[in-house]
Amino acid sequence: MNWQLWLAQIRAVVRLEMRKTFLSRRGLWVYLLAAAPVLLFFGRTVDVMRSREWFDTSVAPHAVSRAALESIQPGANLEDVEARLGEPYSRRVFQSRRHSQTWLSYTDGSNTYTFRFSDGTLEGVSTRDRANFQDDALIYATFFQFFYLRLLIFFGCVGIFVNLFRGEMMNKSLHFYLLAPVRREVLVAGKFVAGLIAASVIFCTSTALQLWMFSIPFHATIESLHAANYIGVTALACLGYGSVFLAAGLIAVNPLLPAAIVLLWEAANLFLPSALKKISIIFYLQSLCPVLAPPEKDMNPLLALLVNSAEPTPAALAILGLLAVTALVLTWSAFRARKLEINYSSD
């Protein structure tokens, strides 16, 4: 066993791969994926801070009782509503040749209510609550578990890890590695470590920036944000999904098929029986999340019946489970890589 040589070779492969992974044109969209939520939370921060100042100075003095606001029902007349609630803090009118649309906005001191009238008759009411830390923390947890982990990190890992082998085949450059006196297992390990570093740096930075943006309006502390937990879960997601897609890049000519199957399996996790839930990555990741996100409120009642809740796995077990799955998949990938042959014309 020549561990020193293997470690040196892994370092060399990582060094070569880092440049390709971080700076390749093919991987630019991964940065876009990671930047999108940061921009979203930046927008949210600007909106909350701007509206808070405006609310305190211009809207709060016009507060109406919540009971009065909630007593207004669709079908009510515009004049009646104004007579009962008084002058709104905002009024918008859109007049066309045939119809007129009017929006009246009121507040109860914390939430805003916008009444939409069509030709003087109330058609709908939309309520918007003011930002508060507890609600927003729950929204962030839902966003993190249902969108960031399941879609953004998932597709980001597809982009980074599938490219490690399949991208080299597309560029017709994999034979340089295969002709070098490097064990295939070392090559797999080197490529995986490079991909993991790239994915972790990109997505953990994104998580940290999201949390920072999220904390600004509430002056929240790192502990109250559970920043370490979220960043740790992000890194573990990169580890778990990374190993799966590295293997997919090795075995499938078209990695779209395994990616679609894994996507469906992970998406269906909510509805799977407890035993099957455990054969997925998202289950362990969700067990490690600091705040449990509830399923979607607007879910179809039939689907809601199928939701199967399982006890979250203890943190230590979840981490061990993920590490074990990763090790298993990587071992299998290394075994496959030993028999790897390339035929660029068919690949």
Place this chain on the structure above:
Amino acid sequence: MAVYKRTYKSYDGPLTPAWSRWMIVTRFSYSRLVGFKTNLFLLACLVPAVGFAAYIYLAHNAAVLKSFGGNFASALSIDGKFFFNFCTFQIGLAYLLVAFTGPALVSPDVVNNAMPLYFCRPFSRSEYVAGKMAVLVYLLSLITWVPALVLFALQSSLAGWEWTRANFWIAGAVILAPLISIAILSLIAMAVSAWIKWRAAAGAVILGVFFLGAGFGSAINAVMRTHYGSLINLSQVLNTVWAGVFRQNLDTGLDVLDAWNALAGASLICLWLLFKKVRAFEVVK
């Protein structure tokens, strides 16, 4: 004849009429794209239609319904909702078909620098796009509005003239709604195919447009406390448009006009991306 005497002589045989030249692209793309696997998938996509046809048969067969007992007959209603559900199911299959066949439409021509060879002939860019798009429109029509129309004809024949006259709008809806989805799916597939050379990645992007769009739309709605995020969720946008076409009262959280505008916006973006790549020359950096 001596070789030096073989001078250039222009082709003087019959020319393909100008109006039908785009079909040449369709013919050749179709033969390259559709093989055994695609045909098998197309056949599999018609299986649900058989199930829906059986449902219509059951709804009109009093003897069979009696054997089930109870008030089973009234539960089986054939209306706009029935055709809406059928078309929704079929368009899901069409989406899968697009993700797997769409990437191979334009990218081979871009990769192999074939664009100048197309456009050095009396052939416009619009004709090229129309020719390629017709392949997808044809394939997707086979599994969406064509079986829906057959189901409508079956229902009409069993329910009689009164039902047909009262529900004739459904025939228009089962053609129009899938055609809207087919148009947007084809445009997305072709734009992605023109920009992404690697087939697998292009397929992933087509899947991603819908999955990520839906996810990001929901995230925008939740984080920004708005409903405008749904405008980038193409599934929801199409669902809203379909609900309007099928006269269904679905609460999708979107205004029908906003949904149409979002569709128009998405189509324009796809066309712009497509025409940026479909050119008679290629800039090599």
